[in-house]
Amino acid sequence: MATDAQTNMAAEIETHELDVLVIGAGGAGLRAAVEAHGRGVKTGVVCKSLLGKAHTVMAEGGMAAALRNVYPEDNWQVHFRDTMRGGKMLNNWRMAQIHAQEAPDRVNELEDWGALFDRTPDGRILQRDFGGHRYARLAHVGDRTGLELIRTLQQRSVARGVEVYMECTIFQLLTSDGKVSGALGYWRETGRFVLFKAKAIVIATGGSGRCFKITSNSWECTGDGHALALRAGADLMDMEFFQFHPTGMVWPLSVRGLLVTEGVRGDGGTLRNGTGHRFMFDYIPAMFQAETADTEEEADAWYDDHAGNRRTPDLLPRDEVARSINSEVKAGRGSPHGGVFLDIASRRSADYIRRRLPSMYHQFMELAGVDITKDPMEVAPTAHYMMGGIRVDADSTAATVPGLFAAGEAAAGLHGSNRLGGNSLSDLVVFGRRAGVAATEYAEGREGAVAVDGGDVAEACAQALSAFEREEGENPYTLHRELQEAMHSLVGIIRTQSEIDQAIDKIGELKERSGNISVEGNRAYNPGWNLTMDLVSMLTVSEAIARSALARRESRGGHTRDDFPGPDPGFGKINHVVRRADDGTISVTPEPLPEMPAELRALFDE
Amino acid sequence: MTDVTMRVWRGDADGGDFRPYKISTEGGEVVLDVIHRIQAEQSGDLAVRWNCKAGKCGSCSAEINGKPRLMCMTKMSSFEEGQAITVAPMRTFPIIRDLVTDVSFNFEVAKRVPAFKPKPREADGTHRMAQIDVERGQEFRKCIECYLCQDVCHVIRDHEENKPQYAGPRFFLRYAELEMHPLDTNDRRTIVREQAGVGLCNITKCCTDVCPEHIKITDNAIIPLKERVVDRHYDPVAWLGRKIRRRS
Ligand SMILES: Cc1cc2nc3c(=O)[nH]c(=O)nc-3n(C[C@H](O)[C@H](O)[C@H](O)COP(=O)(O)OP(=O)(O)OC[C@H]3O[C@@H](n4cnc5c(N)ncnc54)[C@H](O)[C@@H]3O)c2cc1C
Ligand code: SF4
Numbered sequence: 001m002a003t004d005a006q007t008n009m010a011a012e013i014e015t016h017e018l019d020v021l022v023i024g025a026g027g028a029g030l031r032a033a034v035e036a037h038g039r040g041v042k043t044g045v046v047c048k049s050l051l052g053k054a055h056t057v058m059a060e061g062g063m064a065a066a067l068r069n070v071y072p073e074d075n076w077q078v079h080f081r082d083t084m085r086g087g088k089m090l091n092n093w094r095m096a097q098i099h100a101q102e103a104p105d106r107v108n109e110l111e112d113w114g115a116l117f118d119r120t121p122d123g124r125i126l127q128r129d130f131g132g133h134r135y136a137r138l139a140h141v142g143d144r145t146g147l148e149l150i151r152t153l154q155q156r157s158v159a160r161g162v163e164v165y166m167e168c169t170i171f172q173l174l175t176s177d178g179k180v181s182g183a184l185g186y187w188r189e190t191g192r193f194v195l196f197k198a199k200a201i202v203i204a205t206g207g208s209g210r211c212f213k214i215t216s217n218s219w220e221c222t223g224d225g226h227a228l229a230l231r232a233g234a235d236l237m238d239m240e241f242f243q244f245h246p247t248g249m250v251w252p253l254s255v256r257g258l259l260v261t262e263g264v265r266g267d268g269g270t271l272r273n274g275t276g277h278r279f280m281f282d283y284i285p286a287m288f289q290a291e292t293a294d295t296e297e298e299a300d301a302w303y304d305d306h307a308g309n310r311r312t313p314d315l316l317p318r319d320e321v322a323r324s325i326n327s328e329v330k331a332g333r334g335s336p337h338g339g340v341f342l343d344i345a346s347r348r349s350a351d352y353i354r355r356r357l358p359s360m361y362h363q364f365m366e367l368a369g370v371d372i373t374k375d376p377m378e379v380a381p382t383a384h385y386m387m388g389g390i391r392v393d394a395d396s397t398a399a400t401v402p403g404l405f406a407a408g409e410a411a412a413g414l415h416g417s418n419r420l421g422g423n424s425l426s427d428l429v430v431f432g433r434r435a436g437v438a439a440t441e442y443a444e445g446r447e448g449a450v451a452v453d454g455g456d457v458a459e460a461c462a463q464a465l466s467a468f469e470r471e472e473g474e475n476p477y478t479l480h481r482e483l484q485e486a487m488h489s490l491v492g493i494i495r496t497q498s499e500i501d502q503a504i505d506k507i508g509e510l511k512e513r514s515g516n517i518s519v520e521g522n523r524a525y526n527p528g529w530n531l532t533m534d535l536v537s538m539l540t541v542s543e544a545i546a547r548s549a550l551a552r553r554e555s556r557g558g559h560t561r562d563d564f565p566g567p568d569p570g571f572g573k574i575n576h577v578v579r580r581a582d583d584g585t586i587s588v589t590p591e592p593l594p595e596m597p598a599e600l601r602a603l604f605d606e
Numbered sequence: 607m608t609d610v611t612m613r614v615w616r617g618d619a620d621g622g623d624f625r626p627y628k629i630s631t632e633g634g635e636v637v638l639d640v641i642h643r644i645q646a647e648q649s650g651d652l653a654v655r656w657n658c659k660a661g662k663c664g665s666c667s668a669e670i671n672g673k674p675r676l677m678c679m680t681k682m683s684s685f686e687e688g689q690a691i692t693v694a695p696m697r698t699f700p701i702i703r704d705l706v707t708d709v710s711f712n713f714e715v716a717k718r719v720p721a722f723k724p725k726p727r728e729a730d731g732t733h734r735m736a737q738i739d740v741e742r743g744q745e746f747r748k749c750i751e752c753y754l755c756q757d758v759c760h761v762i763r764d765h766e767e768n769k770p771q772y773a774g775p776r777f778f779l780r781y782a783e784l785e786m787h788p789l790d791t792n793d794r795r796t797i798v799r800e801q802a803g804v805g806l807c808n809i810t811k812c813c814t815d816v817c818p819e820h821i822k823i824t825d826n827a828i829i830p831l832k833e834r835v836v837d838r839h840y841d842p843v844a845w846l847g848r849k850i851r852r853r854s
């Protein structure tokens with residue numbers, strides 16, 4: 001029970017009462033908020049940065065949807081099949097089906113809201129090739145599709161008057177009687193606390209790439225939503241599956257990990273090792289042999305004629321390409337700075353490259369001094385996307401705690417063990433919208449006042465401030481760096497039991513030490529203090545990743561075990577579910593995949 | 607590794623000053639890397655905004671040696687060895703702390719822009735637009751909302767009193783984009799003239815000069831917008847502006 005003092009403290013905190021609270025203003029969060037607001041419930045969105053800066057803004061290549069503008073042969077069934085096969089059949093089939101069916105409507109809707117996609121010669125939305133997609137399927141705007149998506153949704157939100165609470169970080173979810181009842185946050189500007197009471201909460205907090213040293217992710221991607229949900233009692237799933245994007249920049253060090261869009265390969269770029277060899281032909285796995293070209297002639301002919309030729313192995317799914325690059329570098333056949341070459345300069349005209357890939361051109365020119373219309377790029381894998389996340393119901397996006405919903409990168413299921421490029425942006429709008437619908441319905445149906453426990457609030461606030469009271473303690477930046485190094489070298493692209501064990505020990509040690517962090521300065525806009533809170537999330541998520549990775553004694557998709565190099569049919573039938581006990585211990589339990597109906601299974605027999 | 611001294615503005619709304627930080631830097635680094643190293647090693651509470659570190663989100667705007675720039679796109683190698691490097695917050699917006707300013711002015715202006723209103727879809731359910739027609743709008747939609755153009759524009763940089771009736775270059779861009787959108791049916795000309803204050807712009811082109819996306823804000827957005835407004839209302843400033851431009 002709360003003491004009087006605690007009740008008073010809770011009463012003094014700035015409080016907002018909402019029907020639906022959306023945590024996160026990336027593509028998923030904004031789409032959810034537009035939906036809930038449009039349905040007439042009192043809706044608010046919180047985000048850690050300014051509006052329009054969420055990680056979604058960085059997405060480059062495009063959003064996948066079977067619009068059939070370039071290849072009329074395409075349809076949702078083919079998209080569904082590609083998504084499942086890319087995920088090595090570990091995807092939630094129902095999510096993959098909904099996604100493939102609804103993505104075209106969601107793309108068209110963005111156009112109705114002002115988005116300007118690139119066009120086909122007859123004036124419709126143009127689509128580009130991407131890895132693992134059978135047909136050219138990605139609606140895009142040059143190589144800045146994420147900016148277009150977020151700006152369109154941001155402008156729609158503003159036009160409709162959606163309430164946005166910017167630069168506000170949520171650090172605790174509140175529950176009462178087993179249902180969500182609110183969220184506690186702090187304003188970055190002042191460091192003051194703020195309480196949101198809400199009937200339903202949508203988590204759309206994105207990924208957790210900042211757990212790794214070399215990553216394409218922004219500072220916000222610290223897995224807060226995963227940690228918040230887990231602590232509130234929700235299940236996480238598939239946390240062992242982390243996507244290492246094959247092509248991150250490697251040089252100079254300052255930009256190591258920065259993404260080079262798959263669009264470079266979609267538009268004709270090829271991978272070559274240090275000796276100039278197109279090595280992807282040496283790494284075509286059995287599962288994709290039937291549809292992958294085995295000669296350079298056929299691969300090159302495929303770009304103009306998909307029907308008469310098989311696709312280039314440069315565009316195999318990301319897990320395959322990332323592992324192949326890793327092997328080439330390990331075998332001593334890498335480029336000067338420890339990557340491989342990605343060459344489009346010798347294959348396409350300078351004019352075409354600048355038009356199709358303007359931001360890549362700009363990025364290499366300004367940050368690396370490389371002119372990609374003249375010279376090859378150097379690339380290597382970078383930590384990119386969390387396939388796992390909050391376990392949700394496919395149709396409603398409901399998490400396992402009543403009143404809690406999740407969408408976008410924060411949710412698990414759609415991508416299985418490996419995401420296809422372009423399937424995230426479409427995921428955001430398809431499931432963002434569904435989360436908005438379901439959260440609204442839940443809020444409307446919820447009876448009785450929403451209560452929060454003053455004791456919980458006071459305790460969380462006191463905990464949050466403890467780092468100011470210590471002196472001469474640990475430096476949060478140092479702990480973060482140590483965590484990133486451990487995750488990168490021990491639970492990175494290639495894993496093995498002894499190393500994962502070491503990582504779990506290291507995470508335990510860092511958890512201890514994080515209880516002794518001290519920060520300087522005061523609460524107003526203090527990144528050191530803010531990082532201390534983010535670190536709590538990153539440690540939780542890292543532990544969930546490591547423990548799930550340990551339990552999966554096979555290699556599949558974004559999870560490769562050196563000690564179990566092949567897939568194991570037994571593991572092909574289960575997802576790993578992560579739960580947290582009251583004492584904070586994290587457990588991993590295998591659960592059977594949902595059964596796919598016969599008519600969908602038949603799509604794989606062709 | 608070489609040592610540099612970086613003078614970083616520290617303070618809040620009540621005042622502050624430049625503080626020197628002696629710090630090492632390695633090949634290929636940008637100003638934001640060095641700021642991060644100061645945070646990690648010397649001053650954990652140094653306030654700065656950033657997200658992408660790739661020139662894509664427009665968060666890390668500051669004035670570096672007096673020039674409005676993105677910290678993540680300013681290479682340390684662009685300075686001479688031994689040259690003093692100062693990093694200050696944007697001047698046009700109120701200070702929150704250190705390098706972070708209160709840019710809410712821009713979000714308020716955004717709210718006043720009348721929304722996109724598309725014409726109906728074709729009978730076959732599509733919207734048809736030619737690539738060449740979307741490209742004009744696409745140039746403007748490259749904007750990453752860094753607000754460096756707003757920062758440099760003298761109409762508000764030196765005149766706080768102009769803010770209520772001036773949208774600024776970033777939003778002239780937005781108006782121009784909507785006005786040129788092949789599907790849009792709203793007419794915003796009166797608002798542009800009467801509330802957004804396009805007439806106050808005298809085409810100095812400072813905004814175009816600082817835009818990290820190299821958007822030709824003045825030539826491609828502001829001047830056509832002025833002309834469109836003049837179409838309906840005689841606007842002596844725009845006329846003067848055009849004359850000035852021709853002369854230079
Ligand atoms: C460089 C790059 C290129 C990519 N290119 C593509 C592509 O071409 N196609 C594709 O499909 N996918 C692409 N992706 C992946 C895709 O961009 C992301 O998966 C997707 O944008 C995630 O969107 P989201 O809405 O789930 O979350 P995000 O966009 O990450 O947004 C998360 C939001 O949650 C907020 N938040 C987080 N924690 C808290 C908290 N504690 N309190 C309050 N708010 C919080 C953040 O402030 C932010 O607003 C790319 C990713 C990268 C990094
Ligand atoms: S051209 Fe106009 S908008 Fe741009 S800086 Fe000059 S006065 Fe401001």
Ligand code: SF4
Nearest residue numbers: 749750752753755817
């Ligand atoms: S127009 Fe250019 S300078 Fe102005 S906000 Fe946009 S990107 Fe920044």
Ligand code: FES
Nearest residue numbers: 658659664666678
């Ligand atoms: S951090 Fe995104 S533009 Fe500099």
